[in-house]
Amino acid sequence: MSKALSIFDTTLRDGTQGEGISLSADDKLKIATKLDQLGVHYIEGGIPGSNNKDIEFFKRVKSLGLNAKIAAFGSTRRKDSIADQDANLNRIIESGAQAATLVGKSWDFHVHTALQTSLEENLAMIYDSIAYLKQKGLEVIFDAEHFFDGYKNNPEYALSVMKKAEEAGADWLVMCDTNGGTLPHEVHSIVSVLAGHAANSSLGIHTHNDCELAVANSLSAVQAGARQIQGTMNGYGERCGNANLCSIIPNLQLKMGYEVLTPAKLAQLTNTARYVSEIANVHMPNNQPYVGTSAFAHKGGIHVSAILRDSRTYEHVEPETVGNKQRVLVSELAGQSNILSKAQDMGIDFDPNNEDTKEVINRIKNLEHQGYQFEAADASLELLLRQANGELTELFVFESFKMLVEKTAGRPVVSEAFVKINIGGSSVYTAAEGNGPVNALDNALRKALVTYFPRLNEMHLSDYKVRVLDEMDATASKVRVLIESRDLSTSWNTVGVSGNVIEASWEALVDSIRYALLGETQLENQEVSSQRGGLVNH
Known part of the structure; x- marks a missing residue:
């Protein structure tokens, strides 16, 4: 037959x-x-x-x-x-x-x-x-x-x-x-x-x-x-x-x-599944077999160490046969192998014998314990790794921000943000309105930076998610904010955590800007100060 x-x-x-x-x-x-x-x-x-x-x-x-x-x-x-x-x-x-x-x-x-x-x-x-x-x-x-x-x-x-x-x-x-x-x-x-x-x-x-x-x-x-x-x-x-x-x-x-x-057609399966999901406007489960984003994702340090030697240790088929790809996740379960694998994917040269590697692992574990989630925020993770590897230079330094949210009877809510940052030794103070406080902060920060970094005109915030971490604390709960940003060719995700949703949003928003500016090395031919703030790649 x-x-x-x-x-x-x-x-x-x-x-x-x-x-x-x-x-x-x-x-x-x-x-x-x-x-x-x-x-x-x-x-x-x-x-x-x-x-x-x-x-x-x-x-x-x-x-x-x-x-x-x-x-x-x-x-x-x-x-x-x-x-x-x-x-x-x-x-x-x-x-x-x-x-x-x-x-x-x-x-x-x-x-x-x-x-x-x-x-x-x-x-x-x-x-x-x-x-x-x-x-x-x-x-x-x-x-x-x-x-x-x-x-x-x-x-x-x-x-x-x-x-x-x-x-x-x-x-x-x-x-x-x-x-x-x-x-x-x-x-x-x-x-x-x-x-x-x-x-x-x-x-x-x-x-x-x-x-x-x-x-x-x-x-x-x-x-x-x-x-x-x-x-x-x-x-x-x-x-x-x-x-x-x-x-x-x-x-x-x-x-x-x-x-x-045919094998070539089978390799289109993941792309087809995700395309249909987009057209149908239905979220695809991350853990869907074969084609989900987590189908070949590895989190435990022992697993990652093994797949780096031979992927067959924890993968039943090669991801590429169905058009998917292997992913290594970094979390509180991460070991050195996870960090080295992610660094390699990002083009970062990490020395496994360096004490900085162990320090980064411990820092990531501590941050995850506080509520951060780097599995879904690769851009924030990359900034951490590049900073630990000494590859980042600051382009702007945060000084302060203020928020004004006003509601008058019979009129819509008005949100306005005031942002003060330092660029090249000079303070820049801007204000902007927005459709909600986060949008107002985004507009004000972008307004302060875009003259110096026109590339920011190409990016925009495309998704915003808030997750309550401590449900028992009700309105005083700590929250995690995930922001997805896009430019003309790609997208990236950043994370922020705080007991204040505005502060968590600001943290994720600043990381998004920092990531967008990776590769920027100078500002009007001036050397930029090395105070703590926005970091970019050398």
């Missing part, structure tokens, strides 16, 4: 049923293009005629010239009707899609309760609908809804549904674990039974993640004979989501030896 498998992506249809996910027609076209570049075999675009977005998608996707087959989704004809007069089936035909995904009932309970018709009529609905679409030249993928529940309740009827679909000419018989409640051993057993009955149709699997088993169930089905695997990018979908193709694809290819994508 060939080990070739077909990947059927339903992110644009089933994935959009996930809470908080809404894609425009443009979004769908962008994702379809990216999925095609990844190399999936089928892209299910939606339900033709159900809404304007899907109508537009099917009209425009034809012009993209994709290699993947575009599938349109629909259900079998209505009970007691004629297939060629069914509006749903005709919209599938009119969509121009190359394949039709047709869903039908395979659980007798659903036939009686949801469709409120007889078991015989349901079989006729399935046969008529598939036969009609086949007559029109479409490839037909029959999704047997609730197949596993139906089989467990009435195996004879569930198998008769699949037999009727095959008689009508279905190219694929897809078993759906619609409620997501089936276990892997059950999936394997039931798929094996159907594999012994299907003669002319290939088998497929469509699982949901309600028991967090969608990936495992999909792999189990493949072992039992399924050759089409349906799922979504990042596991998007209704309730707990669909089977996550970002885990299924590498597991099949790297662990089970099946032919899924």
Whole structure:
């Protein structure tokens, strides 16, 4: 038996049923293009005629010239009707899609309760609908809804549904674990039974993640004979989501030896997953297997020491095979190996035998104990390491800042910041308003510096997060502020901690400016004083 498998992506249809996910027609076209570049075999675009977005998608996707087959989704004809007069089936035909995904009932309970018709009529609905679409030249993928529940309740009827679909000419018989409640051993057993009955149709699997088993169930089905695997990018979908193709694809290819994508395509997996996440505007879990930012991140000193010798000690695959990369984290668990690895990544020459290295490790541990978190603030960490290595020169020295926040009845809050810094021996005093105190501080500091450092015109604050560290202290709690900043080409993260949210924000903000100015070495041809303040790279 060939080990070739077909990947059927339903992110644009089933994935959009996930809470908080809404894609425009443009979004769908962008994702379809990216999925095609990844190399999936089928892209299910939606339900033709159900809404304007899907109508537009099917009209425009034809012009993209994709290699993947575009599938349109629909259900079998209505009970007691004629297939060629069914509006749903005709919209599938009119969509121009190359394949039709047709869903039908395979659980007798659903036939009686949801469709409120007889078991015989349901079989006729399935046969008529598939036969009609086949007559029109479409490839037909029959999704047997609730197949596993139906089989467990009435195996004879569930198998008769699949037999009727095959008689009508279905190219694929897809078993759906619609409620997501089936276990892997059950999936394997039931798929094996159907594999012994299907003669002319290939088998497929469509699982949901309600028991967090969608990936495992999909792999189990493949072992039992399924050759089409349906799922979504990042596991998007209704309730707990669909089977996550970002885990299924590498597991099949790297662990089970099946032919899924070329190695070059597989290396695009991480980029594709993150691209879809951005377009869908849904945060991707850091610990998502294979493609998450933490999937190959190492924190414990013993682990880092080992992976520096051979990454196989704590990595089950090479990150690059799926387009990800190894990361070494620095925290209170860090050892010398963590520091040396991070310094190497940043281009900093650290001597492991130098006492300064041990001092930096201890300082980082102390700061993390106070609430700092350098895992998510690489820019602040780099400044610490460069300072310890004697590579930084100060460009500006902080002297003071004041805040004015005024609220008048019937009028919006006004925030104004007053900042005093020393640049090249001269005091600079500026004031600026902002949309809140942090924005006002940012504007005032930037106003003071931009004349001397025009590069600051290219950067801006792009994200701001506050985390309460001591919940028991209520409003007196210490807080951690993480700031993300961007310029024309990159982004960086800085951190500040204090019992005062304004001070914590200021600390992270100053680090952000300091990092942006790495590489600046002189100021109007003047040597800058070496008092404590803003630091930059020599």
